[in-house]
Amino acid sequence: MNQLVTIHTEDLLDRYGWSAHWESCMASAAAGSSIALEPARVVAQFTNRYRIMTASGECAAEVSGKFQFQAAARSEFPAVGDWVAVQTLPGEQRAVIHGVLPRRSAMIRRAAGSVPEEQVIGSNIDTLFIVNALNGDYNVSKIERYLVAAWESGATPVVLLTKADLCEDTGRRVAEVEASAPGVPVHAVSAVTGEGHESLSPYLLQGRTIAVTGSSGVGKSTLLNWLAGGDVQRTQGIREDDARGRHTTTHRELFPLPGGVIMMDTPGMRELQLWDSDGGWQEAFSDIEEIASSCRFRDCKHVAEQGCAVKAALRSGALDDRRYESYKKTGRELAHQARKEQAVSKRQQKSADKRIEARTSYDKHKLEMD
Incomplete structure (x- = not known):
């Protein structure tokens, strides 16, 4: 049975960006739930503890045990700015987070x-x-x-x-x-x-x-x-x-x-370590990407190829040397990061396959013994 709390345009939620879009997302998240859920926004994060704003006020929150078990990656946990589906605990200034509504960014x-x-x-x-x-x-x-x-x-x-x-x-x-x-x-x-x-x-x-x-x-x-x-x-x-x-x-x-x-x-960062940002890299260096579209070869590395429009722009001064070096350095970093991610993913998959194989072998042996 759907026990979604009736949502009104509460002043507190409005102050934190509540809208018809989030109301629709919340309705989908609560559909079929056996728990009375209500919307809240994560306003602060301290390691694994959160402060959230609900329609009735601010309170502390933690994710449910089921959420922790099902989360496949750190990025699936709530972050500041997230809208979440929560269960408030009667008589306490605490709540349990059961889900994160789909992020817009x-x-x-x-x-x-x-x-x-x-x-x-x-x-x-x-x-x-x-x-x-x-x-x-x-x-x-x-x-x-x-x-x-x-x-x-x-x-x-x-x-x-x-x-x-x-x-x-x-x-x-x-x-x-x-x-x-x-x-x-x-x-x-x-x-x-x-x-x-x-x-x-x-x-x-x-x-x-x-x-x-x-x-x-x-x-x-x-x-x-x-x-x-x-x-x-x-x-x-x-x-x-x-x-x-x-x-x-x-x-x-x-x-x-x-x-x-x-x-x-947000806390200051000495250095921003990029993550899976190939699309963002192309957008941030859209001027160089546009010049590169005129290169003679589609797979031009912009090093020593004939007909390289990027090298021509550097020689003419139309493209700044510092910006080009930044473009190359960031591209190398993202490529290196992608290779590391692929290697880790392969190791994780191999480990998971071994666990499945071991479990299957155990079940087969147990069936034969029975």
């Missing part, structure tokens, strides 16, 4: 460790603010890596160059990034002077979810506080000797801001 990176595994940084993101500071942290190649992940995620990327008050030539920096981010809006902003605040208004729409990502110390939490008009996230300074930031944000979290937009702050 997900930013993924390679998880730390020797075994290749994907980690969901955030889900159901509409716009991704890629933040890079106009100080010693400024690095176009780093921005390109984030763009690869952004395009692969399904979210719309926007580059924010923060701490514009520390840069004497923001126009040149903006132009550099625009040349390396075809079709991506680029804005120079400063929380100190207020520069660029109005340019962000078109993104701050009611019900939209914006994730803020970048290295430590680029001003992500400061940006969040600036847009919120108050201190919603703690900030720290940077080390003056190398412009590296201290980790202030230690977990991912959603913050509803005035006007109805939902912001997601």
Whole structure:
């Protein structure tokens, strides 16, 4: 029997992006369930514990034992931004997560460790603010890596160059990034002077979810506080000797801001390890891919082949050497990652086949004995 709780447009859920789309997904998830389920959004994550927002308020949550057993990969577990089907526990500020509603977008990176595994940084993101500071942290190649992940995620990327008050030539920096981010809006902003605040208004729409990502110390939490008009996230300074930031944000979290937009702050990443991002790589380097389409040979490696349009563009100066090197380096990394994933997948399949073979042999032997 379907025991789906009747869903109204609750104010609390609305503040976190509830819509007719999610109502439809929730109805499908709860159909036929013997458990009374209701919708919630994951607003914070601490290892295997979660904080969720339900129609009646915020509470702690964990996944059910069945969910843990059935999950085939780490990426199937709830992530910040997910809408989930939960069972609230009567008389307690706790709930059990029984399912994750289908994600509309997900930013993924390679998880730390020797075994290749994907980690969901955030889900159901509409716009991704890629933040890079106009100080010693400024690095176009780093921005390109984030763009690869952004395009692969399904979210719309926007580059924010923060701490514009520390840069004497923001126009040149903006132009550099625009040349390396075809079709991506680029804005120079400063929380100190207020520069660029109005340019962000078109993104701050009611019900939209914006994730803020970048290295430590680029001003992500400061940006969040600036847009919120108050201190919603703690900030720290940077080390003056190398412009590296201290980790202030230690977990991912959603913050509803005035006007109805939902912001997601994420911990700073020293380096973004890409995961299965071939489509995002092609999109992030669409200018080079377009030039490559004119190469004489379809399988051109852009090394020494005759009729290589990419090499011709490099010789004429139409293509920047640094950008081409970034294109090659990222492509090699993704190819290497794909080979590692395939090797692990083969080992896992071989191990599973051995277990099945052993079980089949045991059952056959037992049948013969009987």
